[in-house]
Amino acid sequence: MIIKFTNFADGIHELEFRESAEKLNLGSDFVDDVLLNCEMDKSAHQIVLRCNTQATAHLICDRCTKEYDQSINHDFNMIYLIDKSGDSEDDTNIHFLSPDQDKINLSKDVKELTLLAMPMKHLCSEDCKGLCPKCGKDLNSGECNCNKDEINPVWEPLLKLKDKLNN
Ligand SMILES: [Zn+2]
Numbered sequence: 001m002i003i004k005f006t007n008f009a010d011g012i013h014e015l016e017f018r019e020s021a022e023k024l025n026l027g028s029d030f031v032d033d034v035l036l037n038c039e040m041d042k043s044a045h046q047i048v049l050r051c052n053t054q055a056t057a058h059l060i061c062d063r064c065t066k067e068y069d070q071s072i073n074h075d076f077n078m079i080y081l082i083d084k085s086g087d088s089e090d091d092t093n094i095h096f097l098s099p100d101q102d103k104i105n106l107s108k109d110v111k112e113l114t115l116l117a118m119p120m121k122h123l124c125s126e127d128c129k130g131l132c133p134k135c136g137k138d139l140n141s142g143e144c145n146c147n148k149d150e151i152n153p154v155w156e157p158l159l160k161l162k163d164k165l166n167n
Pocket residue numbers: 061062063064065066123124125128129130
């Protein structure tokens with residue numbers, strides 16, 4: 001995911017990159033290729049990139065334990081100032097390119113931003129019903145026969161005792 005920007009004239013250019021998740025070192029959760037689409041606005045002293053990444057993660061649902069694929073998308077902007085040496089600013093989206101540089105390598109940024117875009121909760125769908133805590137049936141494929149209001153058998157002797165005391 002390297003842009004050799006010296007090959008481009010000033011103006012707007014659409015760029016597309018594809019790299020395997022494995023090559024980007026994204027870890028075992030990610031599968032297939034990662035796509036990077038950028039619009040590069042190049043002028044004499046700066047390069048502005050508006051990019052979108054698309055990766056695919058193979059996850060296990062926290063609720064129903066089913067395996068599923070989720071696409072992880074992320075938009076980001078980067079500004080590169082050419083021919084200006086500056087201390088790195090607080091704004092991490094601004095980078096400096098020394099005059100002898102002719103390339104921008106986005107692989108590290110794509111890797112980091114993709115990992116950041118990964119949701120904390122892994123759900124096969126927003127309304128996943130999960131598994132029945134009693135029989136373990138996947139409730140997404142239909143209700144089970146367990147009575148959800150049924151009293152947990154552990155408490156039965158106590159309730160009987162309570163009845164006795166009340167009478
Ligand atoms: Zn699920």
